[in-house]
Amino acid sequence: MSFAVLFLATCFLAYSNGANDNFKGVASLFGSRTCGYGTAISWATITTFAGSILSIILALTLLKKFSGKGIVPDQVAGSEYFLLAVAAGAGLTVILATLTGFPISTTHALTGAIIGCGLVAVGSQVNLAALGKGFVLPLLLSPVLAIAVAGLLYVIFHGIRVALGLKKEWCICLGEDERVIAMPQPNSLLALRAAPLPSHLMVDAVEDCRERYGGNFLGFTSQQVVDAAHFLSAGTVSFARGLNDTPKIVALLLLWKALDIRWGFAAVAVTMAIGGLLNARKVAETMSKKITFMNHGQGFTANLTTAFLVALATVFGLPVSTTHVSVGSLFGIGLTTGEANYPMISAIVLSWLVTLPCAAILSGTTYWLAARLA
Secondary structure, three states, X not given: OHHHHHHHHHHHHHHHHHHHHHHHHHHHHHHXXXXXXXXXXXXXXXXXXXXXXXXXXXXXXHHHHOOOEOXXXXXXXXXXXXXXXXXXXXXXXXXXXXXXXXXXXXXXXXXXXXXXXXXXXXXXXXXHHHHHHXXXXXXXXXXXXXXXXXXXXXHHHHHXXXXXXXXXXXXXXXEOOEEEEEEOOOOOOOEEEEEEOOOEEOOOOHHHOOEEEOOEEOOEEHHXXXXXXXXXXXXXXXXXHHHHHHHHHHHHHOOXXXXXXXXXXHHHHHHHHHHHHHXXXXXXXXXXXXXXXXXXXXXXXXXXXXXXXXXHHHHOOOOOOHHHHHHHHHHHHHHHHOOEOHHHHHHHHHHHHHHHHHHHHHHHHHHHHHHHHO
């Protein structure tokens, strides 16, 4: 029975993770109006699921690291109550942030949950030194590195575009309106008829105008090349996120020896996908429209930065947060272009600071209750 509850708690954490994290890789597609919300979340779901499944082979280092061993004594890390409390505390923290529209880190929530649970279970025996070196340091450095890399890449790509003579174009909407007007008819009352008015120019707000790139490249229009690269980079970010996050959650199921771990990976992958499809909208609005204004090239640069850093961290077994890297990349672009929304960034950073103690309190309370009721 306890293993069944642990499995459900782990799936709840996976659902929360998908709801909060799945859209982050494609936020720039939606924010730059390269595609609509439905297309973006569908692409994110497919590529994240692919990364989750491939993590069975490529991410065993992270699977071992998030089992809790080395941070608390093995007999505690191997307790179903410890793992249940970690899953519940982290899951509740992430879903609360999702419902309020804040993009936080599941990695950060898991780290806080492990600390809180460990402090309640063994007190001073928690290995805080291991946490500082193996967990906290990568989490703190990753957004700073993302800001620097994204800003640098944007300057380089901008210089290349100017050198190649590829100019930006703005579209002007030309069309016809139909307006219902009264037309007199013989032997009848006035009848309503739709009549087209002359063509007109559409005037709209700046944020609704669409910027595109002119010229041709390798037989395609420059805009087609940029859009294709943008979609590819967004898919790569989502794939890398699935690759990096899935083993962290599956690690909670390692204690259940009777469960083939491949089924654990499959369950986590499916529930992550469902969470993203059903509950990603609020975080999508924050990531896509409230951090910085971005065009196609800027979105591509941010995604390329995120994909590179997250994939590199996965190869070396570093538990970086896709959220921190993605937000850092978008903020780096905003700093470079002067379009950064500082109040929103401040609110997001505050939510990051609250994540760890919130997860620690929730997981520690869950562990205390579970131990008393056992």
